[in-house]
Structures are given as structure tokens and as C-alpha cells.
Amino acid sequence: MxxxxxxxxxxxxxxxxxxxxxxxxxxxxxxxxxxxxMATTAFSAMNDNPVERRLMGRIPLVHATSVYLFRQGNTVRNAVHAMKFHGNAELCLMMGRQMGLDLLSSGRFDDIDVLVPIPLHWLRRLTRGYNQSELLCRGIGEVLNVPVCTGAVVRHRYTRQQSLQQSHKRAENVEGAFKVKRADKLAGKHVLLVDDVLTTGATIAACADVIATVPGVRISVATFCMAI
Ligand SMILES: [Zn+2]
Structure with a gap:
């Protein structure tokens, strides 16, 4: 081509x-x-779903969900690759809207105040051209009518791609990678932390840990898909 x-x-x-x-x-x-x-999970409407079980006890959590299931060779995997590695920003927005519809119909994410994407390090954002999780947030925000907040949490340490790490090394890889820069933007709010793929949950746990230090904050999590 x-x-x-x-x-x-x-x-x-x-x-x-x-x-x-x-x-x-x-x-x-x-x-x-x-x-x-696309393999949907139906987790959004489900209490004590597998995503909540994967994260519960590691971070203070209100609700958590993954909208789709990621398997080797499935359509969801192809969509993730197109969003992450093929520069398809429009697809991220479209998949974000799909997530928004799923969250809306579940009725469990009705009191979210702000959407926070897992931040990328500025260098990775520069090479990819966008943060796929931020675009997912924009799609979700259109449907839920909730604002997206970028810049309140930053990734101040460059880390190797989590997908290249062995499971037991992933927590170590992202430890201390995130920092809250603008606590005032999150204080007292119910934050929906958004990422593309949930694998071990190490990245989300590391980011939620720092958000949890903000006074009065409540945290829910939504990822585009969960790897099984
Ligand atoms: Zn097709």
C-alpha cells in the first residue's frame, strides 16, 4: 500500500x-x-463480576467492568490492534461510544462525575499520536454526557509495554509510574478510570492507588476488554 x-x-x-x-x-x-x-461480557450490569474479583482488595473500588472479551485471534483482538498499533483514532472513538451504550444500559454507572483515561508517558503519546484510552473516554463521554479529565493524573516514568512483560513482572514495571498532578480536579468525585485492555490489572491498580489518595474520591473502572 x-x-x-x-x-x-x-x-x-x-x-x-x-x-x-x-x-x-x-x-x-x-x-x-x-x-x-464481538464477544461481549455482560459484566457491566453484574455485581461481583470477574473484573471486580480481579481488582477487589487491591484498590478501593465502587464498580468495575470490561465490555468485551479479548482472545487470541478474535474480532476484539483485531479491534485492539487497530486502535493501538495501526493509528486508527476514529475506531477508538467508535468503540468508546459502544462502551458508553453498554455502561448506560447497565444502570450501575449512573453517578460517574468524571472520566479519567490511564495516561500514557508523553514520549509514547508522541510516537503513537494519541492516547487510545483518552479517545475511548471521549466516546464514552458523548454517550454518558460526562466530562473527560486529562492532566489530573500523569505517567511520569517511562515504562516498557506491559504486553511485553511476564505477568509477575507487570506490577513491578508500573510501580511508581503515576502521579496526581491536579488533585483539585478529582476531589470529592466519582472517577471512572478507563483503559483499553485489562490483563493482570497491574496498570490499573498502580494508577488507582495514586488517585485514591485524593480526598473524597470514589473509583470505578471500565476497560474496553478483558484478556482471558
Ligand atoms: Zn469485519
Missing amino acids: SPLSAILQVLFPTTCACCGEVLVRGERQVCLDCLAN
């Missing part, structure tokens, strides 16, 4: 970001088949 066609493909995609099939009229980014085949 020439550089020009690659740019045109991102701006005006003609093929599905997940399966590569040609999109037909009315389809955007992802074909209707892939959208219908």
Missing part, C-alpha cells in the same frame, strides 16, 4: 479494521458482521 493510500485508508476507510473485508454503504470502520461477532 502506498503512503497516500494508507493515509486515505485511515481517513476514509473502505475496509473493515477488524477483518479487512470491503465496507458497504452505511458501515463505518468495522463491518456489521464483526460488530455483531
Whole structure:
């Protein structure tokens, strides 16, 4: 593919970001088949769901959910790759809106005051061009009508990609990576912390740990998908 066609493909995609099939009229980014085949979890409406069990006891938590299931070779995995590594920002927004609809219909995330994406280190943000979790937040925010807050929490230490780390090294890798910069923006609020993939939960736990130091804050978590 020439550089020009690659740019045109991102701006005006003609093929599905997940399966590569040609999109037909009315389809955007992802074909209707892939959208219908994305493995949903139904966790959002469920108390004591597997995401809450994975995080409970490690961070003070109100509710937690992952909207989709990530498996090797499934459509959700392809969507994550397109969002993270293929520069598909529009897909992040679209998947954020899907998450928003799921959270809205669950009725358990109705009192969220602010959406906080897991921050990227500025260097990684620069090389990727955007923070995929921030774009997911923007999509969620459109549906829930809740503001997105960036800059209140920062990632001040550059860490290796969590996906390249062995499970037992992941907590160590992100320890001390986050810092609250603007506590006033989060104080007394119910924060929904948003990330793309939940694996061991080490990144979310490290970030939630620092947010929990803000007076009066309550924390819920939503990720696009959970790796099983
Ligand atoms: Zn498709």
C-alpha cells in the first residue's frame, strides 16, 4: 500500500479494521458482521463480576467492568490492534461510544462525575499520536454526557509495554509510574478510570492507588476488554 493510500485508508476507510473485508454503504470502520461477532461480557450490569474479583482488595473500588472479551485471534483482538498499533483514532472513538451504550444500559454507572483515561508517558503519546484510552473516554463521554479529565493524573516514568512483560513482572514495571498532578480536579468525585485492555490489572491498580489518595474520591473502572 502506498503512503497516500494508507493515509486515505485511515481517513476514509473502505475496509473493515477488524477483518479487512470491503465496507458497504452505511458501515463505518468495522463491518456489521464483526460488530455483531464481538464477544461481549455482560459484566457491566453484574455485581461481583470477574473484573471486580480481579481488582477487589487491591484498590478501593465502587464498580468495575470490561465490555468485551479479548482472545487470541478474535474480532476484539483485531479491534485492539487497530486502535493501538495501526493509528486508527476514529475506531477508538467508535468503540468508546459502544462502551458508553453498554455502561448506560447497565444502570450501575449512573453517578460517574468524571472520566479519567490511564495516561500514557508523553514520549509514547508522541510516537503513537494519541492516547487510545483518552479517545475511548471521549466516546464514552458523548454517550454518558460526562466530562473527560486529562492532566489530573500523569505517567511520569517511562515504562516498557506491559504486553511485553511476564505477568509477575507487570506490577513491578508500573510501580511508581503515576502521579496526581491536579488533585483539585478529582476531589470529592466519582472517577471512572478507563483503559483499553485489562490483563493482570497491574496498570490499573498502580494508577488507582495514586488517585485514591485524593480526598473524597470514589473509583470505578471500565476497560474496553478483558484478556482471558
Ligand atoms: Zn469485519
